[in-house]
Amino acid sequence: MTDTDLKATFWDRVENVNVGMLSADGTNPRPMAHHAHRDDGALWFLTADHTDIGKDAAAGKSARYQIASGDAKIYAFVDGTLSVETDRAKLEEIWSPMDAAWFEDGKDDPDVRLVRFTPKTAEVWASDGTAKALYDMATSAMGGDTASPGTHGKITF
Template identity: 80%
Template sequence: MTDQDLKSTFWDRITDVNVGMLSADGTDPRPMAHHARRDDGALWFLTPAQTDIGEDAAAGKSARYEVVGGDANLYAVVDGTLSIESDRAKLDEIWSPMDAAWFEDGKDDPDVRLVRFTPKSAEIWANDGSAKAFYEIAKSAMTDDVANPGGHGKISF
């Protein structure tokens, strides 16, 4: 796969992944649900203001998002930056009933922070599904070939 193919595959498949592990420099990873928006070139998160992620985003820290999406056949380590956004239209766009469960007053809760994660680079593994992976592993066991179950590479956004 070319870099452009991997980047396109990432954006196509990340929408089928619900949660990853997000961490800013100097903090431990936290499970976070994302809202992927290819047109924005961003992953969006919602968090209370007084969390590590909320404070790190307010400080504009560098961050890492790790994705293990078996059903989506996507595995990625994505480096980028965090920021707080105050765009009410964006909040309205991404808000879901799942988000409402975390905030007493819903999206009008004063503690809601809309966090933008802007990817800068990533290492991506995008396999072609379990049947293809199984075939590649079986083929490599019977030949001198190395298994190639899909795309892998480092990209820049």
């Protein structure tokens, strides 16, 4: 699979993932729900201004986002940078009823921070799915070959 193909697979599958683990340099990872937007080349997060992620985004820190989803058939760690976005139209675009649960005044809450995570590089494992992986492992074991349950590679955005 080429870098371009793996990148397309990444964006296709990450859209089907709800939550990963986000951490800026020097902080522990924390579960965060993302909004994937291939056209922006970004993963978007909503957080409160006073949180570590809100402060790290305001400082433009480097960060890592870790994804592990058997359902979406993707495992990855993505390195990039955080920034705060103030575009109200972008907030309106990504806002969901689930986001409203975190903010007393909804998207008008003064504590809402729209965070852009701009990926730079990633290491991605795109599996073929459980049934295919099990079949591959069984046939490899019987044939003395090494199993290959999917695609693995590094990509640059």
